Amino acid sequence: MRHRFAYRTLGFVVLCMAVGWVGRGAAADLFVLRQGGRLRGTWLNRQEPPPAQYAILTEEGAVLKLDASEVRLALPQDAKTAEYERRLERCVDTVTGHWELAEWCREQGCKDQRESHLQRILDLDPDHAGARHALGYSQLGGQWVTRDGIQQRRGYQRYAGRWRLPQEIELIEASQGSEQAQKRWLAQMVRWREMLNTSAAREAHQGFEGIRDPQAVRGLATLLKQEAYRQVKLLYVDALERIGTPPAIDALVDGTLQDPDEEIFHACLEKILRLRPPNVEKRYVAALRDESNVRVNRAAYALGQLRETSVLSPLIGALVTTHTIVIPKASDAYTATFARTDGGSPLGGTGFSAGGEPLVISQTVNNQEVLTALIRLSGGVNYGFDKQAWQYWLDNENRRTTPAVHARRGRP
Numbered sequence: 001m002r003h004r005f006a007y008r009t010l011g012f013v014v015l016c017m018a019v020g021w022v023g024r025g026a027a028a029d030l031f032v033l034r035q036g037g038r039l040r041g042t043w044l045n046r047q048e049p050p051p052a053q054y055a056i057l058t059e060e061g062a063v064l065k066l067d068a069s070e071v072r073l074a075l076p077q078d079a080k081t082a083e084y085e086r087r088l089e090r091c092v093d094t095v096t097g098h099w100e101l102a103e104w105c106r107e108q109g110c111k112d113q114r115e116s117h118l119q120r121i122l123d124l125d126p127d128h129a130g131a132r133h134a135l136g137y138s139q140l141g142g143q144w145v146t147r148d149g150i151q152q153r154r155g156y157q158r159y160a161g162r163w164r165l166p167q168e169i170e171l172i173e174a175s176q177g178s179e180q181a182q183k184r185w186l187a188q189m190v191r192w193r194e195m196l197n198t199s200a201a202r203e204a205h206q207g208f209e210g211i212r213d214p215q216a217v218r219g220l221a222t223l224l225k226q227e228a229y230r231q232v233k234l235l236y237v238d239a240l241e242r243i244g245t246p247p248a249i250d251a252l253v254d255g256t257l258q259d260p261d262e263e264i265f266h267a268c269l270e271k272i273l274r275l276r277p278p279n280v281e282k283r284y285v286a287a288l289r290d291e292s293n294v295r296v297n298r299a300a301y302a303l304g305q306l307r308e309t310s311v312l313s314p315l316i317g318a319l320v321t322t323h324t325i326v327i328p329k330a331s332d333a334y335t336a337t338f339a340r341t342d343g344g345s346p347l348g349g350t351g352f353s354a355g356g357e358p359l360v361i362s363q364t365v366n367n368q369e370v371l372t373a374l375i376r377l378s379g380g381v382n383y384g385f386d387k388q389a390w391q392y393w394l395d396n397e398n399r400r401t402t403p404a405v406h407a408r409r410g411r412p
């Protein structure tokens with residue numbers, strides 16, 4: 001059997017000897033060729049990604065270019081490479097010889113060199129179990145297949161560094177397309193926003209009024225939070241209503257809870273009441289526990305308008321809330337905002353400022369909008385801010401209605 005690492009053609013041997021590639025000093029990089037030869041030289045394009053060609057400076061000063069298909073291994077010279085070359089010189093072209101050298105490579109962490117010898121073992125003995133397993137093969141149906149092959153037989157495809165089902169790849173690509181579309185919409189709406197201050201304002205208005213693409217929702221939500229002018233905000237709110245998808249509803253709910261402009265609060269809530277999305281009350285119930293007293297009252301007002309009687313219990317829990325504010329810095333004034341208790345709207349808020357040493361301020365607040373919602377949803381019952389009385393009433397209501405429910409279901 002011909003030696004895998006012997007020169008395969010007389011012409012190639014003569015060429016190597018003529019330019020002095022073989023047997024030169026140990027300081028040069030080592031190139032192991034697929035035809036079996038080895039040569040030394042300085043690897044000129046080592047910093048490039050896997051090259052289509054290897055540029056090699058020989059010890060005689062000539063520059064040689066080899067196609068990547070001609071090179072099995074390209075090894076920058078170091079002590080380990082030098083030792084590998086010494087062992088390679090003594091390697092017998094047999095299964096045993098290559099297995100011993102492959103094991104040495106494994107111990108030294110020489111992954112590429114090890115794989116080269118394992119592949120040569122399979123040339124000599126295609127059913128060598130040790131080499132097959134080391135290269136990631138498994139037996140399936142009496143055949144040796146790689147892990148990649150097993151995954152492919154199962155219908156998986158390699159995508160973005162992982163094995164994925166085609167359906168998952170489609171979702172990823174659709175999501176990537178969605179991301180690009182969202183960015184394009186945001187860029188377009190930013191241009192329209194700038195045009196509102198120019199003679200092209202009519203065109204910008206028409207652009208906003210024509211938005212119906214769900215991909216525009218994220219941009220609309222972002223612009224709504226950043227905008228300072230009420231009339232422009234209303235353009236965004238109208239567009240979110242036209243789209244009407246769950247993300248658009250979420251943006252409108254955020255507007256009712258977070259926008260400082262009370263008019264925008266009412267505009268967003270009007271859209272929500274018109275759309276009547278399912279389960280929207282859950283967002284407002286969660287906001288009843290918000291650290292902001294203003295948001296607590298806004299959430300209660302929205303629940304009252306939605307006329308959702310299943311929220312009576314969390315409303316009772318939010319009748320009176322305590323809010324803690326930490327003022328960390330002595331030198332700066334700090335403003336804390338609470339729902340108004342002076343007869344003004346609790347949906348807006350009033351505040352105070354404090355300076356001096358760090359302070360922890362706690363205030364217990366009677367939430368007027370929570371009480372208003374309870375009165376509305378209970379059909380006119382009014383126990384004021386007495387949580388205990390409200391809870392007693394609700395427990396009695398539940399006991400009173402439960403037998404009727406059981407009777408309808410055929411229960412005793």
